[in-house]
Amino acid sequence: MLKFDEQKQIDSVKGALALRGKIEEIVDQICKDGFKNICWLGIGGTYASCLQAEVHMKEKSGLDFFVENAAEYLTTGNKKVGADTIVVVSSVTGSTIEMVEGVKKASAAGAKVLGFIDVDTTELAQIVDYEIAYPGNEQLKFFMVADRFMYNAGEFPEYDRYYKELDENLAVDLVEVEKAADAFGEAFAKKHCNDSIHYFVGAGNQYGSTYSYAMCYWEEQHWIRTKSIHSAEFFHGMLEIVDRDTPVTVFVGEDAQRSLSERVVKFLPRVCANYTVIDSKDYELKGISEEFRGNLSHLVTHAVTQRIDAHLEQINCHPMEIRRYYRQFDY
Amino acid sequence: MLKFDEQKQIDSVKGALALRGKIEEIVDQICKDGFKNICWLGIGGTYASCLQAEVHMKEKSGLDFFVENAAEYLTTGNKKVGADTIVVVSSVTGSTIEMVEGVKKASAAGAKVLGFIDVDTTELAQIVDYEIAYPGNEQLKFFMVADRFMYNAGEFPEYDRYYKELDENLAVDLVEVEKAADAFGEAFAKKHCNDSIHYFVGAGNQYGSTYSYAMCYWEEQHWIRTKSIHSAEFFHGMLEIVDRDTPVTVFVGEDAQRSLSERVVKFLPRVCANYTVIDSKDYELKGISEEFRGNLSHLVTHAVTQRIDAHLEQINCHPMEIRRYYRQFDY
Known part of the structure; x- marks a missing residue:
């Protein structure tokens, strides 16, 4: 790999x-x-x-x-x-x-x-x-x-049980997610390597990673244009510029805001034929209880996007470590 | 007009x-x-x-x-x-x-x-x-x-003086801004009516209006793609996708975050030949003290964008009240 x-x-x-x-x-x-x-x-x-x-x-x-x-x-x-x-x-x-x-x-x-x-x-x-x-x-x-x-503060009584599961399983689980996502990552990179802009949508703990994946990876490291938006906000303006060919990727997590992203996933097929759903639920986390998966969704989708990045870098012949402007001169 | x-x-x-x-x-x-x-x-x-x-x-x-x-x-x-x-x-x-x-x-x-x-x-x-x-x-x-x-809470001792100035002057001042900005608004609309995407950057009380102008006006009402970003965040990723022809507009206000947008204005000419600065400072607010202008910057730039909208709507033959999807069907 x-x-x-x-x-x-x-x-x-x-x-x-x-x-x-x-x-x-x-x-x-x-x-x-x-x-x-x-x-x-x-x-x-x-x-x-x-x-x-x-x-x-x-x-x-x-x-x-x-x-x-x-x-x-x-x-x-x-x-x-x-x-x-x-x-x-x-x-x-x-x-x-x-x-x-x-x-x-x-x-x-x-x-x-x-x-x-x-x-x-x-x-x-x-x-x-x-x-x-x-x-x-x-x-x-x-x-x-x-x-x-x-x-x-007494707000996380399941703490010991939770971290026991993480200590025992998380590191291996995340590399297994990468392995499971590699073929998808390659296909996604091939399909979207020439996008003039790509839209990324997410909510909950996926929102920060959606914002950062769009800006710190695609824009900064791949030099591909993006817009990121919160799944809830998508319905208050951005939806109007989506058409059949607009590349949109929705990150769906398993925390309390899952339903906000599911709404976007339900909407998109009505108006768009170029969307992708990356759902943390599709990936196994062996040894992690169902109740804890929401806390870890962003780590799962990050493992998936790592596979996109690896292939996109190769396909586009664009080393992710180079910068056009960032720290290249005073500004 | x-x-x-x-x-x-x-x-x-x-x-x-x-x-x-x-x-x-x-x-x-x-x-x-x-x-x-x-x-x-x-x-x-x-x-x-x-x-x-x-x-x-x-x-x-x-x-x-x-x-x-x-x-x-x-x-x-x-x-x-x-x-x-x-x-x-x-x-x-x-x-x-x-x-x-x-x-x-x-x-x-x-x-x-x-x-x-x-x-x-x-x-x-x-x-x-x-x-x-x-x-x-x-x-x-x-x-x-x-x-x-x-x-x-004792945090705004200049309150009475401030609102006296607003009551006496603001309404007329804002229409005067619109008049002063009309030629600019028309030229801007002519230049950018075919943009495949337009970037809007702002900070302070301009950030909310930058976000909303991009999403609720250009995307929702003009059906033109945009990305909005905070001036401070611009330097942590988005800068890399700006090139000579990228349309970027920076909204510069007069509140405490003015310097963050000024930094973007200073950077852009080095790498871009298609940028615009909309600075509230360029517009007179008769009867409003210098010290209060920062509180009102977003109203000034909104008056300017009103003129862009009026011309863009006409040039693009796109009535701002129509929606593709918003509230058109269940989603």
């Missing part, structure tokens, strides 16, 4: 799950000390992950949490961020300027910052209050933080 | 501003009774207006307020909505199903609902706790509510 190192991917997810002890230690100490609210701070792809953590918490939690875009925080500000705020951030490079400045501003306002900064020698890694350095798996890291906060 | 009834538009804005007495009475009573938080609830275009109210309040306010999408509220829920929550909604038709159900759910959770339902005979108008029926001017209504809450 193209661009697929099974053992490396298994180790990557297992290593991320193994961070849980450290996460629990930090979150438990924060809860013991007391806190007022939780701010998920991000920009671009990390902002999208924040949206996923937010919708995940909304299903269960009465805690005070919110998402803030780092650039908006630096200009408009947010008076909720202050002493007793816990800011959670993630950064692969540790050098994204909005994140560095955003963390400094939040710290100056009295907030404590928990950072997943992959490169722990960067300035950003040095200035956060709690640093965990481990590559990739951003959503998994964020959700482990969210889940521990909810567990401590 | 095409599709322009000066007196009618002046009367419309003056009438909206004249709702302030009623709004103050309702909000003052709510503040006297006490409340916990404010939920701006919307979907589609009204969701976009909620985002504008939110960013407007963020600049000044320490109150507890947030935006909720009605369809997401109906599925995922939001535990912040409960007794002592004030929900603010707006609806032209009063029949948008997500809004009717969303208001019912919020009421059942104990919230009080303030509704600007234009048709006060509809079910939605009947089930809100406080109803104000007056057509159009949604942003103005929402901002008057936000401003009164902030005034009562």
Whole structure:
């Protein structure tokens, strides 16, 4: 299989799950000390992950949490961020300027910052209050933080049972999803490699990944135009520009917002002959209870899109690591 | 001038501003009774207006307020909505199903609902706790509510001076903007009437209107494809698909996020020869103090896009009131 190192991917997810002890230690100490609210701070792809953590918490939690875009925080500000705020951030490079400045501003306002900064020698890694350095798996890291906060608030009593299942099965399950999705990924890439624009639709914890897949993968890495939209919002404008040949892909997850995407799936065949449904339900997660699948839907569809990416990169002769403009000159 | 009834538009804005007495009475009573938080609830275009109210309040306010999408509220829920929550909604038709159900759910959770339902005979108008029926001017209504809450919290001491200027000048100022923008609107419509896709970028209180202009006007009413993006997010993916001929329009406002859009304006000429800047600063608002212009930027750019719409509708022989699918069949 193209661009697929099974053992490396298994180790990557297992290593991320193994961070849980450290996460629990930090979150438990924060809860013991007391806190007022939780701010998920991000920009671009990390902002999208924040949206996923937010919708995940909304299903269960009465805690005070919110998402803030780092650039908006630096200009408009947010008076909720202050002493007793816990800011959670993630950064692969540790050098994204909005994140560095955003963390400094939040710290100056009295907030404590928990950072997943992959490169722990960067300035950003040095200035956060709690640093965990481990590559990739951003959503998994964020959700482990969210889940521990909810567990401590008595909102996630199934926590131990849930993470036992993840520790034992998730890493292998996700590579099995990739294997099961490879033929689909190749066919999809062949069909859509010349799209002048591609529409991606999703809801729930799929919305953040839909937004990020469209912008951070197709636009940034494949240089193919996209629009992403929330499944609920699709019906309030965007539907009008869909016709027979419009390429539309709907990501359907298994969390509480599943019905919003199902509505799009029901609508599309009436007006469009070029749509695709990527439904996490179509993929087995051995050893994971039905009740927990909703929390993991975005990891399943990400495993599917990994297969699209691998083939699209090859078909289009477009290395995903090259950038036209991003960080190529000052702007 | 095409599709322009000066007196009618002046009367419309003056009438909206004249709702302030009623709004103050309702909000003052709510503040006297006490409340916990404010939920701006919307979907589609009204969701976009909620985002504008939110960013407007963020600049000044320490109150507890947030935006909720009605369809997401109906599925995922939001535990912040409960007794002592004030929900603010707006609806032209009063029949948008997500809004009717969303208001019912919020009421059942104990919230009080303030509704600007234009048709006060509809079910939605009947089930809100406080109803104000007056057509159009949604942003103005929402901002008057936000401003009164902030005034009562001691966060808007310039309130009386500000609204005196608006009452005396805004209605005429906005029609003057339309007149000043008409030639531009015609040229823009001629240049972009055949765009296969058009990109709209904005930040601050321009973001909600950018999102809504792209989706509720170009997609829904002109049937032209668009993508809208926040100016800050533009640099984290979308920039890569911009080339010489890509049609991009940046809306630049005068609130705290102006610098985020200015950054896009500075970047574009390096890589694109088909971009347009619509800057509220280019239009006079006689009798409005410099310090208040940021609050009104989105009304200025809306006056400009009204002129684009009038000409685009005529050039493309596409009546803005027709819909392909929206409410044409069950979905």
